[in-house]
Amino acid sequence: MAELSVDLVSTDRKVWSGSARSISAPSVEGQIGVMAGHTPILAVMAPGTVTITDPSGRPFEARVTGGFVSVDDNLVTIVADEIENIG
């Protein structure tokens, strides 16, 4: 199965980067989940928790204060204003 290539960046650094099975992010209209093959989307994020599940099924969670998510051709970029890393 195809995988997502994910970059999680905050204003002053790159927080997480790698391939993932799925991601879940808090959009302003509710939690969105993205897996490989998702249509291109650009969503504004609300404060909440971003979960990135890597190919082995291990989740990586980070609390964000806002930002946006862009998905294009299995390339996911999560841009957060502030990230509190909660592992």
Next chain:
Amino acid sequence: MAGGKQRIYKQRVASTTSLQKVFRAQELIAASRIGTARTQMYATEPFSKAIKAAVAAVAMHGHVKHPLTTPRTDTNRVAVLVAAADRGMAGSYSANIIRDANTLVEQLTEEGHDVQLYVAGRRAVTYYQYRGRALAGQWIYGSDSPTLDVANEIADTLLAAFEAPADQGGVAEIHVVWTEFVNMVSQTPRVRRILPLEIVDAVSATESVDPLYDFEPSAEEVLDALLPRYIRSRLYYFLREAAASELASRQRSMRTATDNAEDLIRKYTRLANQARQGDITQELTEIVSGADALASGH
């Protein structure tokens, strides 16, 4: 009496030596900070790249007009942000920035614009205050290690000015004058217009044109959220870049100053030695001629 010249030269050597210590300390401080400054500068790149790509995507697929991308015609006021250093001891760093800023201001004034100055960095603030120039905004913010908070504050002030109505001091354009960090030995003052945005590099950014782009909640609102972030991240990057440039410039000029001090110390030490030798020779001559006079007197 002999000794006057010697004393003056020795004083010069002593004062130059203590100055040299200051220069060397500044050079070392700058050298130790520049690594961090560069890392921090490059660390902001993923964020600005991501934002740029996203703005490009909205511009490509959203077909929306946004105030931040539309030129304003209702006012001839324009804002210029000058980012200089808080402290001197960086050679011509601040002077170069101010010179370029003045050129820009003149040019804009000739084009019939009313220029509002926003100034960051104590050197530039005092420069304009001394000349009685009214400043629309000023920040003394620790220019060699700018924080995100300050960058956001500056960005928000500029955005507010751009979004304000014409009769409340709104501005039609925002230009930034800062110093680009090319590499360790080369830093160039640059001028860029950051508002209104020009989304021209949009087409090259995304190679595959996909008509099915979803925006949540809508293209307009996504753009609303994106553009201020874009401006903030640009400004943060500019300030970071200016900080790295300032430190590089300081390190270089303090090294030159240390070397020059070294030359001066050598020169004055030689002069002092010469003067001392001269004094000794003169005293000897006096003694010998005195003895001669005594001997011939008998």
